[in-house]
Amino acid sequence: MTHAGPGRPRLHAPRRPGSTARAEILDAAAELFTTRGFSPTSTRSIAEAVGIRQASLYNHFATKNDILVALLEDTVEPTLDFDEKLDDALPADVRLCALAWFDTAQLSAGRWNLGALYHLPEVRTAPFDRFRHERLQLMERYRLLAAEIVGDGDPRTHLPFRIVESVIGMRADNGDIDAGLPEALATASLAVLGVSDLAAVSGAARALVVGVPDDLLESMNPQAAPHA
Amino acid sequence: MTHAGPGRPRLHAPRRPGSTARAEILDAAAELFTTRGFSPTSTRSIAEAVGIRQASLYNHFATKNDILVALLEDTVEPTLDFDEKLDDALPADVRLCALAWFDTAQLSAGRWNLGALYHLPEVRTAPFDRFRHERLQLMERYRLLAAEIVGDGDPRTHLPFRIVESVIGMRADNGDIDAGLPEALATASLAVLGVSDLAAVSGAARALVVGVPDDLLESMNPQAAPHA
Numbered sequence: 001m002t003h004a005g006p007g008r009p010r011l012h013a014p015r016r017p018g019s020t021a022r023a024e025i026l027d028a029a030a031e032l033f034t035t036r037g038f039s040p041t042s043t044r045s046i047a048e049a050v051g052i053r054q055a056s057l058y059n060h061f062a063t064k065n066d067i068l069v070a071l072l073e074d075t076v077e078p079t080l081d082f083d084e085k086l087d088d089a090l091p092a093d094v095r096l097c098a099l100a101w102f103d104t105a106q107l108s109a110g111r112w113n114l115g116a117l118y119h120l121p122e123v124r125t126a127p128f129d130r131f132r133h134e135r136l137q138l139m140e141r142y143r144l145l146a147a148e149i150v151g152d153g154d155p156r157t158h159l160p161f162r163i164v165e166s167v168i169g170m171r172a173d174n175g176d177i178d179a180g181l182p183e184a185l186a187t188a189s190l191a192v193l194g195v196s197d198l199a200a201v202s203g204a205a206r207a208l209v210v211g212v213p214d215d216l217l218e219s220m221n222p223q224a225a226p227h228a
Numbered sequence: 229m230t231h232a233g234p235g236r237p238r239l240h241a242p243r244r245p246g247s248t249a250r251a252e253i254l255d256a257a258a259e260l261f262t263t264r265g266f267s268p269t270s271t272r273s274i275a276e277a278v279g280i281r282q283a284s285l286y287n288h289f290a291t292k293n294d295i296l297v298a299l300l301e302d303t304v305e306p307t308l309d310f311d312e313k314l315d316d317a318l319p320a321d322v323r324l325c326a327l328a329w330f331d332t333a334q335l336s337a338g339r340w341n342l343g344a345l346y347h348l349p350e351v352r353t354a355p356f357d358r359f360r361h362e363r364l365q366l367m368e369r370y371r372l373l374a375a376e377i378v379g380d381g382d383p384r385t386h387l388p389f390r391i392v393e394s395v396i397g398m399r400a401d402n403g404d405i406d407a408g409l410p411e412a413l414a415t416a417s418l419a420v421l422g423v424s425d426l427a428a429v430s431g432a433a434r435a436l437v438v439g440v441p442d443d444l445l446e447s448m449n450p451q452a453a454p455h456a
Contacts, residue, residue, distance in 0.1 A: 034349075035349055036349050037267050037348065037349045037350070039265050039267040039268050040267050116347045118397075118400075119344045119397070119400040120265065121262075121263055121264055121265045122265070139401075155406065155408060155409075155412050156412065156416065158398070159391070159394075159412075159416055162391070162394035162397060162398065163387070163390070163391065163394070163420075165394070165397055166387075166390035166391070166393070166394060169346075169347070169390060169393055170386070170390065172346075172347040173367075178383065180383060181383075184383050184384065184387075188384065188387055188420045191419050191420045191422065192391075192416045192419045192420055194419065
């Protein structure tokens with residue numbers, strides 16, 4: 001038996017990615033939610049998949065909703081942090097390209113395709129208020145950067161965010177994602193706005209993405225992470 | 229009491245869109261699946277929402293899966309029919325633009341955002357084999373038309389299909405869809421491929437979309453249908 005963090009001793013040795021019981025619970029829940037569905041998955045089945053007692057799971061998460069909240073917030077918060085650190089003095093097209101690149105890499109990288117859960121009916125309820133607010137904040141960042149390029153009333157300002165999120169549908173349909181996808185979608189986000197000098201802008205953006213602190217990128221799957 | 233098609237007499241007069249009991253069952257199921265979720269919705273609750281007995285519902289659909297199959301196939305079959313009728317002698321960019329325009333209008337038009345159900349775990353099972361095959365067929369049509377424009381190995385060939393399906397995320401996030409969206413997404417599908425003469429191509433495509441037979445377009449919501 002091993003003992004990791006709060007809660008009872010483990011029934012089994014850890015068998016999932018993650019150095020803590022909390023990380024293992026999140027990984028098991030992400031697998032069950034994306035492969036069997038959120039509604040049919042019980043906290044009991046999550047605990048079983050980790051190899052801990054249900055009571056131990058409750059030491060980490062009070063409800064099944066709380067587990068999904070943590071998983072979904074993890075899909076937007078690293079990108080909001082990355083955006084926060086972008087230099088405002090850089091041209092809008094370079095910032096938008098870097099944001100789209102980082103975000104696509106981030107959405108490609110997790111073991112489970114959590115974006116496929118964004119539109120669950122449950123996510124419209126109160127426990128998910130903060131997640132929905134954060135995702136809207138991110139959507140608005142894309143829109144404002146695009147508006148600096150094509151003007152505020154232009155309907156194309158809504159497209160870059162959608163092009164980036166299309167990685168979610170690609171993963172759901174095809175499973176594996178090509179390592180070049182983050183760059184390809186970042187470039188497509190500019191092409192729909194009529195930006196013509198795509199190679200120069202994407203070259204400048206690449207330098208920003210590969211330069212991010214390791215702690216932001218370390219959760220990324222190496223195959224899917226931006227390549228230098 | 230009214231009597232519509234096979235099955236027992238109705239408990240109530242019809243109160244949903246659709247001239248037949250089958251259409252009312254589909255509408256009620258689409259509402260419940262998209263607002264409460266597929267897994268928690270029972271055939272009993274669908275029958276109750278229509279105002280018929282559960283036994284009458286089984287005269288139309290043997291299982292809850294069969295209802296979802298019918299709903300999902302309805303989201304791709306009109307577009308496959310439209311594509312089938314496009315003249316092969318037209319330039320690939322005009323055909324791709326018309327396909328994307330019709331498809332976006334079609335995905336915008338239904339009362340319920342059924343595309344949000346494409347990635348349910350249940351849809352990976354055998355009863356949905358034909359639906360998944362049809363959706364892949366459609367995806368391949370987009371890819372082949374894009375390949376005629378940018379070449380077969382180009383990763384951008386995957387983007388037009390994804391840009392069109394982004395209407396599903398927009399509906400899930402914002403509810404109402406702007407009437408200009410089908411044209412905007414059709415044009416964006418070309419812009420990501422580097423097509424430069426967007427106005428001429430989209431003008432030619434518009435004529436193809438407004439010229440389709442009424443029976444293909446009649447199910448569309450007038451606000452969201454392509455405008456002449």
